[in-house]
Amino acid sequence: MLTVKNLSFSYSKKPFITCMNFHVERGEIFGFLGPSGAGKTTLQKILTGLITTYDGSVKLDGIECKEHDNHFYENIGVDFEYSTMYEKLTARQNLEFFSSLYAKQTVKIDEILADIGLQNDADKKVSDYSKGMKSRLNFLKALLHDPNILFLDEPTSGLDPANSQLMKDMILQQKAKGKTIFLTTHNMADATELCDRVAFIVNGGIKALDSPHNLIMRKGAAKVLYTYYDKHERLGECLLSQISEDNVLANLMKENRILSIHSSEPTLNDIFIEVTGRTLQ
Amino acid sequence: MRIIKLILGDIHFQFKYGFYFIYILFSALYVFLLFIFPETWREKAVSIMIYSDPAAMGLFFMGAIVLLEKSQRVLNALAVSPVKAIEYVIAKTISLMLISVLVSLVLAFVAGLRNIPEVLLATALTSMIFTLLGLIAATKINSLNQYIIMTAPLELICFIPPAIYLFVPSVIMQWYPLNGSMALISNSSRNPLRDITMLLIVIICLFMIAQRATMKMWKSLGGVKL
Numbered sequence: 001m002l003t004v005k006n007l008s009f010s011y012s013k014k015p016f017i018t019c020m021n022f023h024v025e026r027g028e029i030f031g032f033l034g035p036s037g038a039g040k041t042t043l044q045k046i047l048t049g050l051i052t053t054y055d056g057s058v059k060l061d062g063i064e065c066k067e068h069d070n071h072f073y074e075n076i077g078v079d080f081e082y083s084t085m086y087e088k089l090t091a092r093q094n095l096e097f098f099s100s101l102y103a104k105q106t107v108k109i110d111e112i113l114a115d116i117g118l119q120n121d122a123d124k125k126v127s128d129y130s131k132g133m134k135s136r137l138n139f140l141k142a143l144l145h146d147p148n149i150l151f152l153d154e155p156t157s158g159l160d161p162a163n164s165q166l167m168k169d170m171i172l173q174q175k176a177k178g179k180t181i182f183l184t185t186h187n188m189a190d191a192t193e194l195c196d197r198v199a200f201i202v203n204g205g206i207k208a209l210d211s212p213h214n215l216i217m218r219k220g221a222a223k224v225l226y227t228y229y230d231k232h233e234r235l236g237e238c239l240l241s242q243i244s245e246d247n248v249l250a251n252l253m254k255e256n257r258i259l260s261i262h263s264s265e266p267t268l269n270d271i272f273i274e275v276t277g278r279t280l281q
Numbered sequence: 282m283r284i285i286k287l288i289l290g291d292i293h294f295q296f297k298y299g300f301y302f303i304y305i306l307f308s309a310l311y312v313f314l315l316f317i318f319p320e321t322w323r324e325k326a327v328s329i330m331i332y333s334d335p336a337a338m339g340l341f342f343m344g345a346i347v348l349l350e351k352s353q354r355v356l357n358a359l360a361v362s363p364v365k366a367i368e369y370v371i372a373k374t375i376s377l378m379l380i381s382v383l384v385s386l387v388l389a390f391v392a393g394l395r396n397i398p399e400v401l402l403a404t405a406l407t408s409m410i411f412t413l414l415g416l417i418a419a420t421k422i423n424s425l426n427q428y429i430i431m432t433a434p435l436e437l438i439c440f441i442p443p444a445i446y447l448f449v450p451s452v453i454m455q456w457y458p459l460n461g462s463m464a465l466i467s468n469s470s471r472n473p474l475r476d477i478t479m480l481l482i483v484i485i486c487l488f489m490i491a492q493r494a495t496m497k498m499w500k501s502l503g504g505v506k507l
Contacts, residue, residue, distance in 0.1 A: 073363045
């Protein structure tokens, strides 16, 4: 679906993106993770055909991004981090307008509004919408022309837990339909939950690229933490891979003196810091 | 057709944001003024009114329109849609031209002008020029203050020569395209075909510049202050 070969780009004489290479399969959720200024937005602009002065090759669905015509956008949906609607128009009016710009009009607006629970607010002005409602509506706008490729920029940013979960469910529904999804986020928990693979982007380059599970397992060893009582409450820990060698734990288990026990894996955030030396959150 | 949808979308946007309401008020005010002017002044007064307001409204309103679209990030969405920059420019130009022509028709009718078709054609062409100039300026700014500063020299260039030409129609000044517009509106054109051709040439050049400016704006979108 996407093949990036030797991609380099610069806004000035100083290189900004340098020799980037990666490939994304059809139907994948692929995450771009990185701190502000790392090159994520620039990369998204290149992939969506807004920056065409790059070196190397970027082929999205077989089309070289710098050589696209406007039909290219019939197959791409972009959900921005912020609302991109006419605030004085209603949700329905906005969706009808943006839908009318595409040749492919397969989606019924009332039906998709109902899918995301906004059917009763369809005739309300967008300026009267809450942040969560605007986010859902914005996501819906990206789906109006039923694109095969979705670019999602911080889709859960600023949402409460319920709306955040709703958004993640909607993203997974799109994946289930076979869409290829590019997710740009600072949120490591979302990336771990949603992405098939993630790329850590720092200083215009990819520092690591793999599935969240593999990155976590490759870089960090899972630990077992346990507490027990010995005059006062104590904490013990050992590596999961060496659990049979922990005699204290073995004795505690034999004597039924363990107060609590749980395994602890490093998070994607821990791995990001370890790989890049930078923090996101 | 996408261009029709874009034009209808722009008209809807302009209606919702009160542009039509403002122009109903302005038209009422101008009609009132035309009635209180002595009859001998009426023809020159209506020419100045039509040239300086309905025809030139694009220069006043494009800043507000583009800044609203920038602040509501609508342009970000349009930039990644199948809409071409030239379609965006055409839609803005046609939608504002329709209001210009409607207001101009009311004023010309009330003032009893005999050359209404010429007035409407000149209004339409001049409106396109001012809208394109406004759009080119608006693509480069991030606040209304910047827009006002940027369009001040344009206003001098676009308003003073035609105003002088209306009262002192010299031969040399007839080659200034916007003087041709004033001459068509005031029914004093010595060569209507030449005047219309000059306006069309200016429009074509401005369309090309506006298209490039819009493309550049779409590629470098950012936040704005209103």
